[in-house]
Amino acid sequence: MVNVIIGLEIHVQLKTKSKIFCSCPTNYRDVEPNENLCPTCAAQPGSKPFGLNKTALDNLLKIALALNCRIRDSSIMQRKHYLYPDNPSGYQRTSKPIGAEGNLGTIRIREVHIEEDPGRYELREGTVDYNRAGIPLIEIVTEPDMRSPEDAREFLDELSAILGYLDVARDEPGSMRADANVSIDGGTRVEVKNINSFSGVVAALAYEIIRQQNVVRRGGKVIMETRHFEEASNSTTTLRKKETEEDYRYLPDPDVPPISVNRAHVAELGRKMPELPRAKAARLSKDFGIRPEDAWILVAEVEIANLFERMAKRAIPQKIALWIRGPLKKQLNYRELTLKRSGLKEEWLSELFGMFEAGEVSDKGMEQTLIALFEKKKSPKTIATEMDLLMTKDTKEIGRIIDTVVEGNPKSIADYKAGNEKALNFVVGNAIKLLKGRADSKLVRELVLKKIKEKK
Ligand SMILES: [Zn+2]
Numbered sequence: 116m117v118n119v120i121i122g123l124e125i126h127v128q129l130k131t132k133s134k135i136f137c138s139c140p141t142n143y144r145d146v147e148p149n150e151n152l153c154p155t156c157a158a159q160p161g162s163k164p165f166g167l168n169k170t171a172l173d174n175l176l177k178i179a180l181a182l183n184c185r186i187r188d189s190s191i192m193q194r195k196h197y198l199y200p201d202n203p204s205g206y207q208r209t210s211k212p213i214g215a216e217g218n219l220g221t222i223r224i225r226e227v228h229i230e231e232d233p234g235r236y237e238l239r240e241g242t243v244d245y246n247r248a249g250i251p252l253i254e255i256v257t258e259p260d261m262r263s264p265e266d267a268r269e270f271l272d273e274l275s276a277i278l279g280y281l282d283v284a285r286d287e288p289g290s291m292r293a294d295a296n297v298s299i300d301g302g303t304r305v306e307v308k309n310i311n312s313f314s315g316v317v318a319a320l321a322y323e324i325i326r327q328q329n330v331v332r333r334g335g336k337v338i339m340e341t342r343h344f345e346e347a348s349n350s351t352t353t354l355r356k357k358e359t360e361e362d363y364r365y366l367p368d369p370d371v372p373p374i375s376v377n378r379a380h381v382a383e384l385g386r387k388m389p390e391l392p393r394a395k396a397a398r399l400s401k402d403f404g405i406r407p408e409d410a411w412i413l414v415a416e417v418e419i420a421n422l423f424e425r426m427a428k429r430a431i432p433q434k435i436a437l438w439i440r441g442p443l444k445k446q447l448n449y450r451e452l453t454l455k456r457s458g459l460k461e462e463w464l465s466e467l468f469g470m471f472e473a474g475e476v477s478d479k480g481m482e483q484t485l486i487a488l489f490e491k492k493k494s495p496k497t498i499a500t501e502m503d504l505l506m507t508k509d510t511k512e513i514g515r516i517i518d519t520v521v522e523g524n525p526k527s528i529a530d531y532k533a534g535n536e537k538a539l540n541f542v543v544g545n546a547i548k549l550l551k552g553r554a555d556s557k558l559v560r561e562l563v564l565k566k567i568k569e570k571k
Contacts, residue, residue: 117299119324121267122259123316124294126252127278128232128285129174134249135231136164136208136371143246144287156249158204164370167192171229171251172213172374174283176384178253179214179227181277181391186214186381190228192371195363200243201233208368209254213376219277220393222270223258230254250285259296264320267295271313272415276392279453280417286453288312295320299327302337307351310344319344323351395420403432412440418454419444426465430472438468446485463488467495477552480504507553513546513562520546521566528567539563 131141137155154162179186190213194206209230217224230252234245255274261267275291278284284291293316298304305327307319327337342351390398392414399420400410413436414420426435443464447457467488471481476499484499491498499505507513520542521528530538543560550559 117324117328118301119262120259120298120304121261121263121320122296123255123257123261123267123270124296125255125257125271125274126230126292127178127255128290129171129251129253130283130285131168131170131174131251133168135168135171135229135251136166136249138165139249141250143244143250146246148242148244149246151246152248156203157245164208166372167229167374168251172376173384174251174281175213175227175229175253176376176381177281177283177388178255178278179217180381180385180388181281182214182217182219182224182227182255184214184217184224184227186376187212188376188378190374190376192368192374193365194368195365197363199233199236201236201248203234203245203248207231207233208371210374213374219270219273222260222266225256225258227253227255264317264324267320268313268317271316273392275313276415276417280389280391286456295323297323297327298337299324300331302327302331303339305337305339306341307344308341308354311346315344315346318349319351322349326351389417392420399423403427403436405433405436409433409436409440412444416453416455422454422461422464425461426468429465430468434472435468438471442482442485446489450489457489458492459488460492463493463495470495470499474555475499475506476504477506477555479552480506503551503553505553506555507550510562513550513554513559516549517546517559517562517566520549521563521570528570531567 133139134141134151134156137153139151139153139156141151143151155164176186190211192208192210195209196206198205207230210228212226212228214227215225217227232247232250232252234243234248236243257270261270271293279286289311291313293310293313295307295310295316296304297307297320305323307323310316310319323342330337341354343354344351396407396410396414399405399413400407403424405413413423419439423432423435423439447454450457467476467481467484470476470484471478476484480499483502483504484495487498487502488495524542524545527538527542531542539560543556543563546559546563547554547556
C-alpha cells in the first residue's frame, strides 16, 4: 500500500452584491466583457480601494466558525506580486489569516483568509476581461491530513454542503477552485494547480498518485514542481519547476486599512449559525429512525434535508428517505441539478410520492411523471392524467385487454395448460404492456388465470 499525503487549498467565491474593494456589481458572467469596472478594480493610477467589503468579511467569518476555527482579532491585507495579464495592478490583494487552527471532522484546517479574484485572461485570443477582478474570494488551507482521493472527496462534499447551508458562496461552475499538494511514501511534494471543480480534485489526485508511483517504479525521483490539471484528459502536466514564497514579495498594502474583527459580532454570528450537515444527519437519523448512510445523503443539500423533514411528518420516514435518495436524486444528478436549482416545488414532490404510495401510479409511471415534472412544472396528478399514467381501476377495460390477449395467443395458453409456467408469464406480460403498466401485475395475473379457466 502506497502511503499518500494530501493537503488542499480551496478557493471559494463569496456571495456579495458588490466587489471586495469597490461598489461594482459582482454578476461577472451574464454581462459584456469589462462592463463592471471602475478605476479601483481596474487598478488605474491614483485610484484607492474602499475598505474591505463587510458582507465578504461576515461570510468568511461564518465559514471559519463552521470550520471550528479560532478567529483572530485583526488581520491585514498584503500585496502578492506577480505579472500576468489577468492582474491589472501587478499584485493580488490577499489577507493574512483571519481564521486558523480549525477542523472539519478529522481534517485540520490550517487557516482561512480573504483575497480578490483576478480577471480572466483568454490565452488563445489574447483578450482579458476584468469583470471578475475584485470578486471576493476566500482561501481555505487544510493541513496535509488526507490519505486518499476518497478522503478528499468526503471532505469536499461536506465543505460544499456547509457552504450551501450558510448561503455565503456563489453557486455556479467555476466558483470553487482548488490546488492540491500530494506526495507519496515520504517523497517530494508536488502541487497541482488550477483545478476548477471539486470533482476535478478527486480526478487530479487519482492521476497524480499513479504518476508519482510510476516515476518511482521506473527508478526515478519525484521532483518538486507545480503541475497543471488538464480537465479534458483528467491528467496533470508540468507548469513550472519549484517556486518559493519569496517570489511573490509579500508586502502590507498601505491603501487598505487593517481588518479588525469585533468579538461581540463574532459571538453573534456564532449564535445565529444554522444547524450544520453533520449535526443534522445525526438528528435526522435519531429522530426519524432512518439509516445513518441515508441521512448523510439527505443532508448534502439543505433544501433536500428540509424536504425530507417536512414530508416525513406525513409518511413513513425510511420510505421517503429511499425515494429521495433513489428516484429523485437520480433525476437531479442526471440533469446536474440541485433541488434548489431544479425549480421543483415541495408540494409537487409530496403529491407524487403520495400517489406512488397509494398505488395510483406504478413504479414506472411514477418515474415517467417525475421526468415530465422537470419540464412541465405543474401538479403531478395533472401530468399523470394527461400522459395516461394513472393506474386503472376500470375492470371492464382490463377485462377487454385480457380477452384480446388470451384469444390472441392460443399456443401460449395451450403450452401453459400443458404445464409450461413461462407461457403464462408471456401472456400476462403482454397484457401489462397493452395496459401501459397502468394495472397491478398481480391483479392482471389473477384475471388472466380466471379467463383461462372460464374458457375450458
Ligand atoms: Zn470596481
